[in-house]
Amino acid sequence: MSGIIFFRTKDLMKIKEFYLSIGATVWLEQENCVILKHGNFLLGFCKSETCEKNGVITFFYRTKEEVDLAYRGLREIALAEPKENEKYHIYHFFANDPENRTIEFQCFLHPLQSYHDGEELLKNRRSIRYFGNREVPDEVLWRIFEVCRFSPTAKNSQSYYFVVIRDKKTLELLASLRGNSSAPLSRAPIAVAICSDPELSMSHVQDGCIAAYHFILTSWLHGLGTCWIADMDRIQVKEALGIPKEHYVATVTPVGYPAKIPEASLRRMTKEMIRFVD
Ligand SMILES: Cc1cc2nc3c(=O)[nH]c(=O)nc-3n(C[C@H](O)[C@H](O)[C@H](O)COP(=O)(O)O)c2cc1C
Numbered sequence: 001m002s003g004i005i006f007f008r009t010k011d012l013m014k015i016k017e018f019y020l021s022i023g024a025t026v027w028l029e030q031e032n033c034v035i036l037k038h039g040n041f042l043l044g045f046c047k048s049e050t051c052e053k054n055g056v057i058t059f060f061y062r063t064k065e066e067v068d069l070a071y072r073g074l075r076e077i078a079l080a081e082p083k084e085n086e087k088y089h090i091y092h093f094f095a096n097d098p099e100n101r102t103i104e105f106q107c108f109l110h111p112l113q114s115y116h117d118g119e120e121l122l123k124n125r126r127s128i129r130y131f132g133n134r135e136v137p138d139e140v141l142w143r144i145f146e147v148c149r150f151s152p153t154a155k156n157s158q159s160y161y162f163v164v165i166r167d168k169k170t171l172e173l174l175a176s177l178r179g180n181s182s183a184p185l186s187r188a189p190i191a192v193a194i195c196s197d198p199e200l201s202m203s204h205v206q207d208g209c210i211a212a213y214h215f216i217l218t219s220w221l222h223g224l225g226t227c228w229i230a231d232m233d234r235i236q237v238k239e240a241l242g243i244p245k246e247h248y249v250a251t252v253t254p255v256g257y258p259a260k261i262p263e264a265s266l267r268r269m270t271k272e273m274i275r276f277v278d
């Protein structure tokens with residue numbers, strides 16, 4: 001389920017140009033109507049003799065720095081500098097659009113339920129190696145696994161499966177197997193092993209790895225941190241978790257609410273990773 005908020009406008013072109021200039025893109029163009037997308041937000045404007053101005057259109061960012069960046073671009077139309085609002089625990093500033101609607105740019109200063117659009121989800125995911133004390137609710141875990149049912153597999157073999165580890169001693173044991181690389185497993189409230197069965201698929205390794213990434217991304221969508229721990233396809237892991245020795249263990253990832261979200265590690269430029277064969 002998704003949603004759009006529509007406004008009537010007397011000057012569709014001007015309004016469209018304005019919202020494009022503050023970072024929106026055109027999502028759908030129809031006769032006398034345009035639907036714009038800004039992050040996850042769909043905002044529609046339809047040409048009319050009248051226009052609504054009530055309410056506040058609020059765009060929210062993840063960090064204060066992003067709000068400050070938006071302010072630098074909009075200084076001329078901003079009503080005041082960004083500031084903290086203690087009542088709502090937000091950092092924000094207001095401006096007006098060309099038809100005098102109030103628009104607001106803010107970030108929340110407290111943790112939120114996760115709320116990403118697809119690109120943000122893929123770009124903002126981080127490997128998390130330190131976790132807070134908060135338990136992972138069963139219902140969140142079940143929602144993640146419900147999404148993981150849709151991970152692709154060779155010939156739809158569905159050769160992958162998940163093992164949830166809650167026992168502290170087992171987490172400690174798994175964490176001890178690979179020194180620093182596996183240490184995050186002892187800092188999380190739970191861990192999940194993503195495995196696959198070679199009897200069900202010739203491509204069980206790929207099936208397992210893709211399912212693991214599906215799990216990692218869906219966990220992030222729900223605000224949970226994970227970290228791919230490599231080289232866990234080991235007999236000690238299988239013995240500790242009751243996994244048949246011929247099965248494949250793609251990874252065992254810690255799962256928990258991040259203690260802190262680290263900065264993104266440096267990435268190549270886009271053009272450095274592409275080669276066209278024309
Ligand atoms: C195949 C693979 C193996 C990895 N192995 C480990 C590991 O054993 N321990 C660890 O802490 N992180 C591990 N990572 C996480 C990487 O270090 C991390 O993805 C990379 O530094 C980029 O950071 P990011 O995930 O926050 O974007 C692994 C990641 C991948 C994809």
